[in-house]
Amino acid sequence: xxxxxxxxxxxxxxxxxxxxxxxxxxxxxxxxxxxxxxxxxxxxxxxxxxxxxxxxxxxxxxxxxxxxxxxxxxxxxxxxxxxxxxxxxxxxxxxxxxxxxxxxxxxxxxxxxxxxxxxxxxxxxxxxxxxxxxxxxxxxxxxxxxxxxxxxxxxxxxxxxxxxxxxxxxxxxxxxxxxxxxxxxxxxxxxxxxxxxxxxxxxxxxxxxxxxxxxxxxxxxxxxxxxxxxxxxxxxxxxxxxxxxxxxxxxxxxxxxxxxxxxxxxxxxxxxxxxxxxxxxxxxxxxxxxxxxxxxxxxxxxxxxxxxxxxxxxxxxxxxxxxxxxxxxxxxxxxxxxxxxxxxxxxxxxxxxxxxxxxxxxxxxxxxxxxxxxxxxxxxxxxxxxxxxxxxxxxxxxxxxxxxxxxxxxxxxxxxxxxxxxxxxxxxxxxxxxxxxxxxxxxxxxxxxxxxxxxxxxxxxxxxxxxxxxxxxxxxxxxxxxxxxxxxxxxxxxxxxxxxxxxx
Amino acid sequence: xxxxxxxxxxxxxxxxxxxxxxxxxxxxxxxxxxxxxxxxxxxxxxxxxxxxxxxxxxxxxxxxxxxxxxxxxxxxxxxxxxxxxxxxxxxxxxxxxxxxxxxxxxxxxxxxxxxxxxxxxxxxxxxxxxxxxxxxxxxxxxxxxxxxxxxxxxxxxxxxxx
Numbered sequence: 001x002x003x004x005x006x007x008x009x010x011x012x013x014x015x016x017x018x019x020x021x022x023x024x025x026x027x028x029x030x031x032x033x034x035x036x037x038x039x040x041x042x043x044x045x046x047x048x049x050x051x052x053x054x055x056x057x058x059x060x061x062x063x064x065x066x067x068x069x070x071x072x073x074x075x076x077x078x079x080x081x082x083x084x085x086x087x088x089x090x091x092x093x094x095x096x097x098x099x100x101x102x103x104x105x106x107x108x109x110x111x112x113x114x115x116x117x118x119x120x121x122x123x124x125x126x127x128x129x130x131x132x133x134x135x136x137x138x139x140x141x142x143x144x145x146x147x148x149x150x151x152x153x154x155x156x157x158x159x160x161x162x163x164x165x166x167x168x169x170x171x172x173x174x175x176x177x178x179x180x181x182x183x184x185x186x187x188x189x190x191x192x193x194x195x196x197x198x199x200x201x202x203x204x205x206x207x208x209x210x211x212x213x214x215x216x217x218x219x220x221x222x223x224x225x226x227x228x229x230x231x232x233x234x235x236x237x238x239x240x241x242x243x244x245x246x247x248x249x250x251x252x253x254x255x256x257x258x259x260x261x262x263x264x265x266x267x268x269x270x271x272x273x274x275x276x277x278x279x280x281x282x283x284x285x286x287x288x289x290x291x292x293x294x295x296x297x298x299x300x301x302x303x304x305x306x307x308x309x310x311x312x313x314x315x316x317x318x319x320x321x322x323x324x325x326x327x328x329x330x331x332x333x334x335x336x337x338x339x340x341x342x343x344x345x346x347x348x349x350x351x352x353x354x355x356x357x358x359x360x361x362x363x364x365x366x367x368x369x370x371x372x373x374x375x376x377x378x379x380x381x382x383x384x385x386x387x388x389x390x391x392x393x394x395x396x397x398x399x400x401x402x403x404x405x406x407x408x409x410x411x412x413x414x415x416x417x418x419x420x421x422x423x424x425x426x427x428x429x430x431x432x433x434x435x436x437x438x439x440x441x442x443x444x445x446x447x448x449x450x451x452x453x454x455x456x457x458x459x460x461x462x463x464x465x466x467x468x469x470x471x472x473x474x475x476x477x478x479x480x481x482x483x484x485x486x487x488x489x490x491x492x493x494x495x496x497x498x499x500x501x502x503x504x
Numbered sequence: 505x506x507x508x509x510x511x512x513x514x515x516x517x518x519x520x521x522x523x524x525x526x527x528x529x530x531x532x533x534x535x536x537x538x539x540x541x542x543x544x545x546x547x548x549x550x551x552x553x554x555x556x557x558x559x560x561x562x563x564x565x566x567x568x569x570x571x572x573x574x575x576x577x578x579x580x581x582x583x584x585x586x587x588x589x590x591x592x593x594x595x596x597x598x599x600x601x602x603x604x605x606x607x608x609x610x611x612x613x614x615x616x617x618x619x620x621x622x623x624x625x626x627x628x629x630x631x632x633x634x635x636x637x638x639x640x641x642x643x644x645x646x647x648x649x650x651x652x653x654x655x656x657x658x659x660x661x662x663x664x665x666x
Contacts, residue, residue, distance in 0.1 A: 033566050051655075052649070052655065054552060055654055084585065096589040135544055166512065166561070168557055168560060168564070169512070169515060169519075172515075172519045172554055172557040172558060172561065173524075173555065175550050175553055176519070176522060176554060178550050179522075179547060179550050179551065179554065182546065182547050182550075186533075186539075186543040188543070189533075189534070189542065189543045191533055191534075191543040193529075193530075193533060193543055193547065194526070194529055217587055217588065217591065220583070220587055221580060221583045221584050221587050222580070222623075224580065224582075224583035224587070224625055224626055225580030227525075241662055286599055300518050330578075331571030392626075393623065393626045393628075393629065394633075396622065396625070396626070397590075397618070397619045397622040397634075397637060397638075397641070398637075398641055400587060400590055400591060400618060400622045401594070401615060401618055401619065401622075401641055401645065403591070404590075404591045404594040404618060405611075405649060405655075405657075406597070407591075407595075408594075408595060408598055408599075408657075409649075409655045409656075409657070412656060413599065414595045414596070414599035415596070417591065417592060417594070417595025417598075417599070418592065418595070420591060421588045421591055421592050424587065424588050424591065425584065425588060428584055432511075432576050432577070432579065433511050433514055433515040433518070433576065434511045434512075434515070434574075435515055450546075451541075451546040454541070454546065455541045455546075457540065458538050458539055459539060459540065459541075461539075462539045463537055463539030463540075464538075465538065501665050
């Protein structure tokens with residue numbers, strides 16, 4: 001406990017410097033902005049801004065990028081409630097009850113429930129992160145290559161469970177990502193693999209290029225292909241932000257349940273904000289309503305408070321596997337791996353000991369960030385509502401421009417620009433074929449790591465594959481992965497899962 | 505043959521094709537043994553795995569019933585072409601094309617080109633509003649990226665700055 005306090009005071013010392021406060025603020029503002037705007041998510045935004053963080057100190061860069069991720073969870077709810085569009089994929093379930101509340105003139109309490117729930121969950125999630133990271137780091141030092149390989153398999157299976165639609169397609173997308181990640185020079189033999197004698201390809205494909213092409217351009221193109229639907233924006237009707245006493249009584253337990261479920265699911269490999277929100281809403285529905293309470297789907301405040309708390313808690317705790325094991329549990333964390341590598345920090349258990357000011361500074365900044373966000377999102381809600389009235393035809397050229405600038409500035413060469421063009425087309429193809437791109441990005445980051453650990457594990461065991469099941473830690477990780485797969489493939493769960501993802 | 509899901513049928517074929525291509529490519533590198541994996545070992549494994557997955561997806565698309573045939577639907581060529589072209593031309597403006605001796609035109613010029621071409625992706629664009637948008641974006645980008653973030657861009661055309 002004392003150690004935790006001294007660590008946190010070190011963290012706050014770092015986070016409270018003017019420059020880091022400024023970047024936390026920029027991250028939170030940007031996060032809210034892209035959260036509010038449908039059609040652009042944290043993955044594309046973080047990819048876009050990665051090159052811009054070259055010049056920043058590593059702590060400030062990570063603080064800002066993290067702020068974008070959890071800030072987006074706040075902003076996403078605003079759009080979900082007022083426009084019935086998920087501003088962020090993790091706000092899909094918030095639409096159901098949030099929009100109904102807005103239609104009944106209770107947009108204010110809905111927004112307040114989402115904001116306060118997120119704030120509480122964010123604080124708890126950060127505390128869990130601070131408390132659990134050190135013991136997990138200890139554990140991580142016991143990991144050999146076999147364990148790391150098993151853990152990555154588990155993580156990738158988790159990512160599949162999270163993806164909507166066909167399981168097989170999601171697995172295939174992961175494998176495609178792993179293969180794309182192998183393009184470039186093999187570190188062991190020095191052979192340039194699949195590079196077709198193109199010098200730029202011997203360094204591998206930049207993940208910024210893939211993230212931007214597939215998530216940025218692919219999304220814009222498919223958004224433009226949809227006819228602009230008639231949005232009913234409840235802008236003028238947001239009056240009386242504060243929930244009533246009765247609202248508080250109903251939402252408090254929902255916030256608590258959402259927070260704890262979200263924190264637990266965030267830690268799991270493959271978890272994060274999206275899964276947490278779905279699970280929390282499903283749980284509230286299971287618990288049911290008291291007599292006289294508004295049913296779910298017609299504007300129950302619990303249907304807003306629980307998933308919004310859960311997605312924020314999940315987004316905080318998904319930093320745990322990244323910071324302790326160096327393994328990203330979702331696509332956003334995969335980009336954070338990239339951000340750390342850019343700044344010459346090897347993600348993994350050694351970060352806490354070798355860069356304590358970065359580790360604790362980042363954690364402390366999340367508290368500050370959450371405090372900034374509740375101010376940005378409740379008293380200043382008017383600004384974001386105005387933004388929702390800006391038509392998409394003004395927004396998308398700006399998004400295209402920022403993507404293009406981001407791509408060009410990564411290496412200052414035009415080759416990346418051609419590549420992102422190709423991946424833009426590929427991204428649109430994925431949308432048309434119903435292949436979700438998030439598992440691909442995760443596979444792409446994990447590809448080289450997986451090969452390296454597989455190689456080392458087999459080298460140590462002299463080519464004996466049974467090493468993965470004879471070592472207890474690795475065996476239990478693989479068993480967990482297998483169990484997860486079996487659970488999703490069970491017919492009853494399978495139909496439930498498909499139902500859950502159709503519910504938007 | 506009756507395709508139950510067009511999306512899955514095509515994506516299955518795509519995965520099969522890519523998987524086989526990677527597997528075939530991997531055989532060109534030394535495979536090694538389990539204990540001493542060569543550069544071709546892991547990609548060959550993954551390529552074969554993906555080809556099998558693709559085959560299963562294609563098979564399922566012919567067998568498992570789906571509502572409405574799961575059609576791919578129309579391709580939105582207009583946004584696809586204009587968005588990608590806007591991005592590519594922006595790259596050309598910044599980097600120039602030495603092969604045809606096109607000099608770098610710089611970021612400001614590039615922003616106007618990009619904004620206009622990207623705007624054409626959505627029907628009903630107007631010259632005046634697009635021009636205002638491009639000017640605003642140029643100003644914001646100049647201040648944010650060049651002045652504040654200090655990114656090294658060619659801002660003005662090469663023949664002006666020399």
